[in-house]
Amino acid sequence: MVRPPLDTTVPFVPVVLGGELATYTLARAFHAELDVRTTVISRTVPSAVRGSAIIDNVQLPGMDDDEQLLAGLSDIADANPGARVLVLGTVDTWVTRIAALRDRLDERFAIPYPPLPLIERLSDKEGFAALCAEVGVAHPVTRAIPADAAEADLGDLLEGLRWPLVVKAGDSSFSTLVYEGKKKVAYCDDLASLVELRRTMTTAGYAGSLVVQERIPGGDEQMRVLTTYSDLSGTVRWGRLGHVLLEDHDPAMIGNPLAVISGASFTAVGEATRMLEHVGWTGYANFDIKVDPRDGTEYFFELNPRLGRSHAYLSAAGHPIVAPMVREHVEDRDPYDGVEVGPETDDWLYSIVPVPLLARYVTDPATRRRLAAIRSTGRVVRPLRYDADPGRDRRLAQLKNDVRYVRNFATHYRRPVTA
Known part of the structure; x- marks a missing residue:
């Protein structure tokens, strides 16, 4: 739009x-x-x-x-x-x-x-889990393994959790480490594999805690991304959900949304509002959510203190994303003074990966039909293609992006996983 x-x-x-x-x-x-x-x-x-x-x-x-x-x-x-x-x-x-x-x-x-302390509190996976528990928002059952926990005590710390488990670094220092087999998010089927993973990370120099969660079943198409904007009074003024069709499966980038269409939810914005207004958040927040296919529960995974990497799913559907910040933080006006957002149900696709590649990985019949309908109308936005910014370097950047993702999926994720 x-x-x-x-x-x-x-x-x-x-x-x-x-x-x-x-x-x-x-x-x-x-x-x-x-x-x-x-x-x-x-x-x-x-x-x-x-x-x-x-x-x-x-x-x-x-x-x-x-x-x-x-x-x-x-x-x-x-x-x-x-x-x-x-x-x-x-x-x-x-x-x-x-x-x-x-x-x-x-x-x-x-x-x-x-303020920095609030960013650090909610960006921290343990801190976010604690907030979800505090306000009663659905969050995967989560445990923390302290950095100084003895290996022999790991079984007791994880008592009652159902395997397989999702394992993530609890400290941002993990992002700077380089070692063979590194994964942003790891899956462990049993205690032995978790112990081995911890040893590998420690040997590579990681000295922080681990965050361990029960895995919610379902593939990429069960994921959602939610973006909200809170004004300087801490009031959530706006939010839009995106339905993720495909995530990154490169071990270093796993979990990042790569293709998003507009989504709908009766509860997600309300749940996010309760959390954000409870702590007095201001500005943008970006949430990763997974819908449990067994009962439809929307589990909040984490909060990013900014627009998400795939924020252009909002621009594609006609939602101004920078104007509210300028209105409020530069002009000292109401963030939505004269800023008209797009319709909530407008069907657009934002895809970082080539669309033919994306179509290979969409398995749900209803979603496949919706994707085909969007493609037939041409309502597709690619990240590096912008009519007002033509030129050889821009075309080359998009081509390099597409080739890289074709190679990555051929290497790391040859067939879609739905379980």
Whole structure:
């Protein structure tokens, strides 16, 4: 759904840290919704933003150092006198950095994230599980294995859980480790396999806790993604559910949604609202949810303190995603003043993977029919294809993306799993 760009009352510059695919789709949203260019700060020149006509890319090899990052942000503000600088991240690492540096940025900067302690509490898998229990939201049965727990005590710590179990690192330091066979999310069929996994992670240098959950049955098509926006008073103003058709199965990226169509739920937004308003959350939140095929229960898995990696499923259906942040954090207006969201049931497909590849993995007959109907109308959005940003580099970026996913699925996930 295409609308003319909205007007803004305050000059501003959106700055996005990183260079991932989601960085480009966020810049694309700023251009489509507000007709502004985005400045991307990255260590090198990522293919996702290379050659873009809507992005100014600032290379900052030392951006992992706080002083260098602050200096880089200050340079951008100095080059744009009279403008606010809206600082954003598309992965948790950058969001946490931005929130941590908030007090060292002056009034020229706008930071659309909650306080750092709240981000850390809810981004932590144990903290999120505790919040779900506190407010009575469905969450997979979860246990924590402390970093200092003796190997001989693991059986007692997991007493009562039903195997197989889902095992995740409880500490964000895991993301920086490199070792053979590393998986973002692991599945253990018995205690022996869990012990072996823990030994492997420890040998690689991981010193944090493990989060262990009972596995909810069902394949990728049982997954949902929910995005909400809370204003500065802590009131949830808006939320939309996406029905995931396919997830990433590369061990390093497993679980990330790759194809999303609009979804519907009678309870998900309400449950998220109870959690977020209970803790006073502000800004965007992104939830991973799985629907239990046995009884329809919607289990909340985790919260990301930002727009999700596949946030363009919202843009595809005509939901402005950057305008509310600009209205509230840059212009000091109501986030939805003059911002019209799209219809909840509008059928669009957002697919990071090539659509023919996606169609091979959709197994539910009703979903296959819906996907075919969407394809026949041409209501398909690809992440790196944008009419206002043509050029050889952009076509090449999309081609490289597609080839990579064809190879990854041939390697890691040759046939769909529905159980």
